[in-house]
Amino acid sequence: MELEQLEHIATAVRRDIVRMVAAVNSGHPGGSLGCTDFLVALYFDIMKLKKEADGTPIFDMDGRDEDLFFLSNGHISPVFYSVLARAGYFSLDELSTFRKLNSRLQGHPTTAEHLPGIRIASGSLGQGLSVASGAAYSKKLNGDTNHVYVLMGDGEQQEGQVWEAAQFAPNKKLGNLTAVIDFNHAQIDGKTDYVNNNRDLGAKYRAFGWHVDEMQGNDMADVIKTLKKAQEDPDVPTLILMHTEMGFGVDYMVGSYKWHGVAPNAEQLTQALNQLPLSVGYSDY
Amino acid sequence: MKKYEYTEKKDTRSGFGAGIAELGKTHPNVVALTADLAGSLKLEAFIKDNPERFVQCGIAEANMIGVSAGLTIGGHIPFATTFANFATGRVYDQIRQSVAYSNKNVKICASHAGVTLGEDGATHQILEDLGMMKMLPNMTVINPCDYNQTKAATIAIADHVGPVYLRFGRPVIPVFTPADQKFEIGKAWTVNEGSDVSIFCTGHLVWESIKAGEILAAEGIEADIINIHTIKPLDEEAILASVKKTGCAVSAEEHMISGGLGDSVAHVLAQNFPAPLEYVGVHDTFGESGTPDQLMQKYGLTADKIVEQVKKVMGRK
Numbered sequence: 001m002e003l004e005q006l007e008h009i010a011t012a013v014r015r016d017i018v019r020m021v022a023a024v025n026s027g028h029p030g031g032s033l034g035c036t037d038f039l040v041a042l043y044f045d046i047m048k049l050k051k052e053a054d055g056t057p058i059f060d061m062d063g064r065d066e067d068l069f070f071l072s073n074g075h076i077s078p079v080f081y082s083v084l085a086r087a088g089y090f091s092l093d094e095l096s097t098f099r100k101l102n103s104r105l106q107g108h109p110t111t112a113e114h115l116p117g118i119r120i121a122s123g124s125l126g127q128g129l130s131v132a133s134g135a136a137y138s139k140k141l142n143g144d145t146n147h148v149y150v151l152m153g154d155g156e157q158q159e160g161q162v163w164e165a166a167q168f169a170p171n172k173k174l175g176n177l178t179a180v181i182d183f184n185h186a187q188i189d190g191k192t193d194y195v196n197n198n199r200d201l202g203a204k205y206r207a208f209g210w211h212v213d214e215m216q217g218n219d220m221a222d223v224i225k226t227l228k229k230a231q232e233d234p235d236v237p238t239l240i241l242m243h244t245e246m247g248f249g250v251d252y253m254v255g256s257y258k259w260h261g262v263a264p265n266a267e268q269l270t271q272a273l274n275q276l277p278l279s280v281g282y283s284d285y
Numbered sequence: 286m287k288k289y290e291y292t293e294k295k296d297t298r299s300g301f302g303a304g305i306a307e308l309g310k311t312h313p314n315v316v317a318l319t320a321d322l323a324g325s326l327k328l329e330a331f332i333k334d335n336p337e338r339f340v341q342c343g344i345a346e347a348n349m350i351g352v353s354a355g356l357t358i359g360g361h362i363p364f365a366t367t368f369a370n371f372a373t374g375r376v377y378d379q380i381r382q383s384v385a386y387s388n389k390n391v392k393i394c395a396s397h398a399g400v401t402l403g404e405d406g407a408t409h410q411i412l413e414d415l416g417m418m419k420m421l422p423n424m425t426v427i428n429p430c431d432y433n434q435t436k437a438a439t440i441a442i443a444d445h446v447g448p449v450y451l452r453f454g455r456p457v458i459p460v461f462t463p464a465d466q467k468f469e470i471g472k473a474w475t476v477n478e479g480s481d482v483s484i485f486c487t488g489h490l491v492w493e494s495i496k497a498g499e500i501l502a503a504e505g506i507e508a509d510i511i512n513i514h515t516i517k518p519l520d521e522e523a524i525l526a527s528v529k530k531t532g533c534a535v536s537a538e539e540h541m542i543s544g545g546l547g548d549s550v551a552h553v554l555a556q557n558f559p560a561p562l563e564y565v566g567v568h569d570t571f572g573e574s575g576t577p578d579q580l581m582q583k584y585g586l587t588a589d590k591i592v593e594q595v596k597k598v599m600g601r602k
Contacts, residue, residue, distance in 0.1 A: 061358065062358060062359055062360050063358055063359065064359060064360070068358065070355075110386065110387075111386075111387045111388060112386060112387075112388065119358050120354060120355075120358075120383060120387050120389075121382050121383065121386045121387045122382070123382065124378050124381075124382045126347075127347075127351050127379055127382060127383050128351075129351075130347065130348045130349075130350070130351020130352050130354075130355065130379075130383070131351045131352070131354050131355040131358075131383055132355060133348075133351070133352050133355060134351060134352035134353060134354060134355020134356040134357075134358070134363075135355035135356070135358045135359060136355070137340065137352065137355065137356060138355060138356045138357075138358060138359030138360070138361050139359055141316070141337070141338070141359070141361065142359050142360070144359065160347070161345075161347040161348055161351065161379070164342075164343075164345035164347055164348035165345075165348045165351065165352075167343070167345065167348075168342060168343070168345065168348050168352065171343075172340075
């Protein structure tokens with residue numbers, strides 16, 4: 001897909017995010033806005049996905065013969081839901097049910113409500129890299145050459161299970177796995193460096209046997225270039241440190257950990273939407 | 286009292302090993318995982334025949350549960366194996382989110398459950414696992430009684446779609462159930478029919494219940510002995526039919542009384558047919574080091590204790 005088109009989609013997704021969160025006065029806009037470019041690139045350009053002849057995505061839990069994505073930091077569900085809806089997995093209208101009673105769009109993603117596009121529940125942090133490793137292993141056993149992607153937070157790297165999985169994937173030669181860390185240096189209680197400094201994450205993964213790369217997560221061209229490069233070695237998994245800014249696209253949120261899990265009020269929402277103008281051919285839900 | 290004979294003693298974990306070895310031949314999607322305990326879980330035969338379908342995770346149980354959940358995506362049936370303590374308490378949240386809530390077809394296979402683990406002591410002797418696992422929505426919980434039943438259960442869970450917790454032990458105990466038995470998940474097995482008292486037993490306590498039944502029969506008390514190998518879903522029909530006949534019950538399990546089989550039986554009775562119930566199990570305490578037999582004695586997990594509780598409960602009728 002053309003870069004310009006991807007950027008238009010990213011803007012529409014960012015509008016969805018602030019509107020969804022504002023509508024229920026609850027949810028996580030900061031990390032969602034920061035990871036928007038990555039998820040748009042993944043679903044609209046990078047991943048090989050099963051589709052009907054008319055372009056409608058086909059979803060099944062097994063996900064054989066297609067690329068897979070797992071969201072480990074489940075609290076950024078608004079961006080995940082918006083991208084899935086805009087990719088055609090379910091109706092855009094359904095975004096308005098986010099975090100409401102009887103919705104398939106739970107606060108954190110779940111398989112229990114059978115929302116197409118979601119293959120694992122996430123919310124309790126630290127589990128996604130293990131699940132993605134299992135799915136990558138499953139593909140190898142099936143002789144399926146498709147790729148598995150997982151997104152984690154940088155604060156999430158404080159969870160011990162992440163490092164169990166970080167040892168596992170290179171030892172099992174999971175070259176069909178790409179893990180991405182949203183390196184925005186922010187978590188609920190403050191700057192990650194202050195809460196519990198990750199120090200040199202790249203060096204840690206490299207020491208465990210990963211290929212390590214970096215990309216500018218709010219630069220669509222760089223995201224696409226780096227993700228394409230990540231699939232080259234069949235035996236070594238890749239870890240990408242994705243430099244993003246929490247709240248990217250909304251000036252009063254940018255770089256502030258205070259917008260990790262806080263919704264904008266009506267006035268702030270208007271302000272945000274004014275900074276995210278829709279392009280012709282794209283609409284709100 | 287029906288007569289039960291045994292010619293040999295075997296550990297239930299070897300029944301698991303034999304069962305999964307057979308699955309290796311019949312179920313190409315079964316994958317065995319372990320966290321540095323392949324030998325303890327008797328996986329050798331499976332590994333020898335299916336090296337590519339064996340995943341050694343190292344001492345990293347949380348990752349093993351997550352990898353298992355991931356393996357189901359793509360159609361594999363993971364059997365995640367380790368000691369019961371590390372298979373449940375250590376990874377409760379991983380099981381809760383990635384397996385039970387996500388409703389993944391993962392089989393958590395836990396050996397060395399209960400005090401019969403013996404000399405290693407309380408850190409390894411989990412007595413709360415059945416409770417933790419039965420509280421999880423979507424989870425099926427199975428606790429078979431001897432080598433043959435454990436083998437049959439292992440084979441049966443491969444064809445059951447959904448998360449399963451399968452619990453077994455370390456010591457050698459009498460093999461008294463038929464080798465060709467049909468294992469029906471959720472269907473209790475009547476060991477002996479009697480009309481004076483119901484004994485609901487599971488795991489290692491089934492053989493103790495049979496011995497208790499013989500002692501009671503010699504005194505003219507006929508016990509309805511029912512092996513509840515599936516803790517969840519519970520065969521409520523069998524429990525109620527038995528207690529409606531006998532009017533009182535004893536539960537027997539190598540588990541904490543709180544949260545175990547006895548708790549489940551009490552719930553069924555309280556809701557449907559209030560009747561006196563006494564428990565054989567561990568009362569709110571951790572285990573300790575000792576031989577399995579010494580520990581079974583000390584914590585009252587014996588035929589004699591079952592007899593004592595039967596007399597007590599019959600007096601409350």
